[in-house]
Amino acid sequence: MKNKGKLLLTLFLITWAVFSIVLFVKQAPNYLVKSYFQSDTFQSTKESFIDQLGHYVLMPFDAEKAKETINVTQGEIEEYRYRYGSLTEQVESIQSQYRGRIMEAEESKDSTLKELLIEERDKKIADIKANFESDDYVKEKIRKQKEQLIDEYAAEQEKYKKSFLNEFSYFSYHFVNIDNGKKFESGTQQKSDLFTESYEDKNPLIVNNSVNINSYDNNVYSEVQDTIPEFQIDGESARYEGSFSIPKSMLSSSNLGTDYQYFNIAKITFIVIWVTGILAIVGLFTFARPKMDMFRESSNVKDAFLRLPIDVRIILIIVVSFISFGLMEYIGNSLINNIIYFNPINLITSSVEELIFLFIVFISVAAIIFGITWTWDSIKNEPKIEEQLKNAMLYRLADGLRDLFLNRSLGVQSVAILIIFFLAGIGFVGASYSVELLMIYILLLFFIGLPAGILFLRRIGYLNRIMRQTEDMARGRLTNDIKVKGKSPLAKHAANLNALREGVKKSMSEQAKSERLKTELITNVSHDLRTPLTSIITYTDLLKNPDLTDEQRKQYIDVLDKKSARLKTLIEDLFEVSKMASGNIEITKQKLDLTQLVQQAIGEHEEAFSLSNLELRILMPEEPLYAYVDGQKMWRVIDNLIVNTLKYSLEGTRVYVTLKQIESNIEFSVKNVSKYELNENVQELTERFKRADASRHTDGSGLGLAIAQSIVDLHNGRLTVEVDGDLFKVTVTIVGNS
Template identity: 40%
Template sequence: MDTKWKNKIKIISWLVLFAFGVSGVISALINENDYYQRSYFKTSQFQVELDNLTKYIHAFEISYQSKEEMKEAITVSEDEIENQRYQYGNLTDQIRDIELQYQSRIDEAKANKNQNIADIYIRERDQKIEEISKNFESDENIKKSIIEEKEENIEEYFKELEIYRDEYENYQEAFVYYLKNIETGQIYTNLSTKDRKLVDQNINEENMYYIQSYPTKKQGYLEMKEEPVVNGYEDFIELPRTNSNALYEGKIGVSKDAPHTNRIMLDYHSYDNQRIVFWIYTIAGIMALGASVIIGKRIGIIPKIAPSEWQSKYNRIPFDAALLLQVIFVITSIALIDNVSYIYFNIDLDDILINLLFLTLFIGLTMIQAIYLYTRIKMMPNEKGVWQNTIIGRVLKGIRNFFVSLVNTFRNVFLNRRVGTQVFLILTIVFLFGILTALIFIDEDFLAFYIPAILIIGVPLFILIIKRTGYFNQILSNAAALAKGEFKPDLTIIGKSVFAKLAGDINQMKYGVKTSQNAQAKSERLKTELITNVSHDLRTPLTSIITYSELLKNPELSEDERNAYIEIIDRKSKRLKVLIDDLFEASKMASGAIELTKAKVDIVQLLQQSLAEYNETMEDSQVQFRVSNPDTPVYAYVDGQKLWRVFDNIIGNIIKYSLDNTRAYIQVQEENHQVRITFKNISKYELSEDIDELFERFKRGDESRHTDGSGLGLAIAKSIIDLHEGTLDIDVDGDLFKVTVILGLLDN
């Protein structure tokens, strides 16, 4: 426990030392222009006082005019007369405005049966109308009004000017001046004499703390800018003007006879003490800051005042809030530093300790947050969503989402323009009726509009809304039943409204659900057949393999019998392999997990190669093949190996399932930038009327399943053609079986 308290005391002591050092250094930077000067008269503060003196001399002596002189100098221009006359419009507009202004007052007085008040308002109205009319008859009335207004402004100007006279007299107590206009020779001085020799005897180093002679080497003659002491009257009265380019020579001094209570004298006498305090404070601050840096490095102050385990908690603060907080701490610390330096210079020891403690607190908080903020900024490139989690980001995101939602809402409202327009018109009519209802309470005359509008528009609209609501509820009830799988009678389609269209869509949807249910039942049936067929086709060769494997275990078997059994096992194994390979390939095709290796392929040549594979089989079969194709190559951008598999499956099916002593026709044609390959044969088995079933897995023409096919040939072939973005169609006409493959040709 003692160790913890010692560490806390060390940290607090270091912060006090550091805060004092920072305040001393920053105070030096803030006040350097004043306290680096050896004399008060070289400071910027005194220069401001000197400029104020010349400004007051110009205002109260050089360009000064009495109130009466300014009033006598008043002039009125034609533009002023025109502006005054038409500032509220032409004569008709002004009379109408006055009448409207008084009419409500007169009507109210008459309504209260107070004729005397009404007569007063009438007289006031008529008097104003008469005055306005005179303004349009003659310029004299307007000119008189403008002069009176300017005289009032002059009175106000002099009232405010006299407020500054006390300050001017305060300057005259401290300063002695003798200034002469080098062009006119006019002299301005607060001395009792204008004799230059006597002036030099009064304004000298023996009698003055400070003397400024004009002209000087740096700025030459004195140039007094014509700057008004009282602002805001330039547009209302004509202020006295002099030659603003006039130059003056002479002297300005600070008298040693000036009262010590004078503000300028107080600043002069306190400057030396403040300068001494400034340098002591600045040097002590620099030493304290240096010592705090050295001590801080030795004791490792940064990890102590800003433990790393608090970083994660600090990072929860939104970044912009943390940045704003840091700015507030910095500004507050600077303000406290300025306040502490002011207290030091005025040697107010009672407040020094309190302000130093507050300064230490805020500088400590500023440092702690600066450390965490710096670490956080370094981590920002590796963090995601920093700006989105800021307060500004959240607000902007909320505003964006609001407007997006609003736009989407309006877009959805007018998704069906007819519905959106109808709703908008209905709401507008309801809104207008609401306004009209409110106006009835203000003025009963609106009943003349309200009752016909209710009968002509309101009542029919109400009946229409009731009917549409009832129809809409019927649609909702039917839709709810459909969602539960119940089929109610078809909705009655009334008219061509959007509700009628919705009712028709729900009726159509009901038939679609029925069709989907039938398709689902068919799919379940085919799935059951698939499982049955797969089990049968895989179990048959597997049973043979197991049976003959058991027979091979008999040691008394002859060599011929053993070889025969091995041959059967080999044949059944290959049969099983074909079934499994076809099953896997069909699954890959259906899932789309197969990639095509496309190249430029001659379709005619590929078909001939496929037929060549079956030359011996075709010769042994009772089927005669008739092939017709173009004499020139037909190129397409396809996967040759996969397309060969398509041809192989179809040709194999023709050989297996064609009726003996019949012909099979294969034809290749080019048309509409496509190649059409047609396969036709007569089936030896009765074909199903449902052509789509022939594409199902393990679906074969021989329902008894005596052939060696896997039943996956057409399914695989169709999947390959689909991957090539082509089509494979089957047509059945009695026993005639026709397969058509269409592929896109290669661009020349």
């Protein structure tokens, strides 16, 4: 409780000190002077008196002299003459004005009215013709209009002179025209006067009586303003010496005394505030010395404040600072008004209002101090200030604008629509003040605002449809395409989502296929490994029989040897395919003759082809075909493809082995008639453990094409499988080197 009391006292002293400093800055120039007569208020009054004294008393406006100086320029004559058009246009205008009225007089048989109208019309036409015939005629008309304006101006000046003499009656003056000795006096001057200001020959009062007739400053409004907007009357300058003063007697008999008294009261009031402000500052350095820990206590308000972005916190502190300083200035001005316009009832109401505002200032200053302390601690103690800056509202706004313009067309359209809506709101307010603006607003709304609104609603509707169908895609419903409308960015987005949908469908299909092949792989691996392993276990048990004959033992050992070799080959092929699929295999390329390589591979299997009752047909060039390949790996490809034909070709058919060059590529193909029905997906034949012999009666591992495919991929080549009925063809294409 004691700490809270000290905190409130400290905050109050800080508030009062700041309040007194603000009032000092604003009011010290007006009240820290020797007397009322040095204040800005009186200086402004004095300047106004001197200006009007010269204008209304020392050198008053002389209408007759002004008329003598009237000058009419050729430009004014031409402007007056052609103001309503050319001669023919003005005559036609007059005739059209009177034509209807004359016809009405004729129809009513009023000959007298008709004659008067014709006479009036002809007089105006004659006046117009005279305007175009003589410059002197126009010049005289302009002169008379200027004389009329001068008379109106002189009458207004007389009114202002009376008002001036009444308003500044507390001034007494004594001036002499240095050039002609003419004197101007009002009242008497004494040494005891409250204020006196003198002008000497070396520093005279200079007055110029040049005027601008019909200017708005003089509040002269006349019918001739339409033809003579304004003109300058060049007057004379004169020098005066003398002085003006304010007698003591005027303090009690004029408004000056009241102003003088209120000034002194206000001065004392502000001095009291400033002195107490100094005492508050002293208190802050002594018994109420603030400590930063006083403002660091945890609270729900602090937690909520620190959750705001850092720039929002800073902006709030600045806004509250401006509000508090504005309220301080308002309170100071309100004090002056209460003193000047003293009214007991208003004083009570205003005092209550000032106390309320002062309490608001206290809350604002406290909020500023706490806000600055908490913000500074969060910056100083935060290990990663970059995170706070990235969470700032302005940073996120800039980031959002950057994302908005990732698609420039969509960004420009969005900004344009926002500007149109903003201007539409401003236009609605302006249209409520004027019928003309309302008509313009309706036209702009119909031709710009309405189309922009329709476009915006259509785009939002289209976006909602895209979002709904995207949600369906996320839930796995991939049946319907998103309709593509037009060529807008949203239409492009819809097209991209359709492409993504197709990709997802394909990916799901590939995933299903992969799952199926994985299941088949596990099944096939298990079967192909278990078959030789079972034979090995069985014949090993048979060998344990001591009653076996040598012939039987030899026969069993041959079976074990074959099954072990089969198991070894299967495992080696499986490891090799795995290494190739994972990319953990290196190839060493060198320039090799593929013609020779194919001949060697065929040569090793010629006897097998003869025993298999297959007719081998070889088509290859006699000249060498060179390519940069890994000889050992490429031998494996050729050998696997030839061995496949031996295993899966129909007996009594032909096998075609072809090697040829097509442009810069070398193409090797093997074509045969399959002994098994090829009803599987042809591309799956290159998968691991996939065999044309689905019943797995043959001795193959199902890895031949998979290994060949992997080796060809490592050489950046292409392996394709084609099936036409029972006709099976495998083609390997690699880049040649001539």
